[in-house]
Amino acid sequence: xxxxxxxxxxxxxxxxxxxxxxxxxxxxxxxxxxxxxxxxxxxxxxxxxxxxxxxxxxxxxxxxxxxxxxxxxxxxxxxxxxxxxxxxxxxxxxxxxxxxxxx
Numbered sequence: 421x422x423x424x425x426x427x428x429x430x431x432x433x434x435x436x437x438x439x440x441x442x443x444x445x446x447x448x449x450x451x452x453x454x455x456x457x458x459x460x461x462x463x464x465x466x467x468x469x470x471x472x473x474x475x476x477x478x479x480x481x482x483x484x485x486x487x488x489x490x491x492x493x494x495x496x497x498x499x500x501x502x503x504x505x506x507x508x509x510x511x512x513x514x515x516x517x518x519x520x521x522x523x
Contacts, residue, residue: 421469423476428453430476434461441469443477443495445488452487452510455495474498478505489514491521499523 421432421441432441440461445453455477460470474495481488487510490496499506500523514523 421472423473425480430473430480440464441473443473443492445477445481448489448513452489452513453481455488455490455492458492458494470494471498474502478502478508482508487513489517489521490523491517493520496521496523 423441424431424433428446429442429444431439431443434440439459441464442457442459443455444457445455448454455474458470458473460473477488477495486508488508489510490499499509506523509523511523514521
């Protein structure tokens with residue numbers, strides 16, 4: 421995948437210039453981003469693309485030195501499954517989110 425990195429999003433476009441993979445993570449304060457949306461085109465689902473995308477998000481956020489919280493349902497489940505990568509999670513802030521967002 422040819423990931424494109426822009427302000428607070430990572431995405432992939434197909435040959436028709438359509439976004440087929442996307443994650444967004446805007447700031448919620450000057451040191452913390454919220455992973456609030458992930459998308460994988462239906463034609464690519466079931467191939468592990470969303471997990472690869474979340475690994476990209478994790479590496480990017482960590483490289484920039486930010487902390488993160490997750491509100492996107494997929495991102496919440498992904499962080500639950502990848503506890504070893506929760507070093508970027510702002511656990512205090514995450515714990516104040518809705519119960520369905522608890523990691």
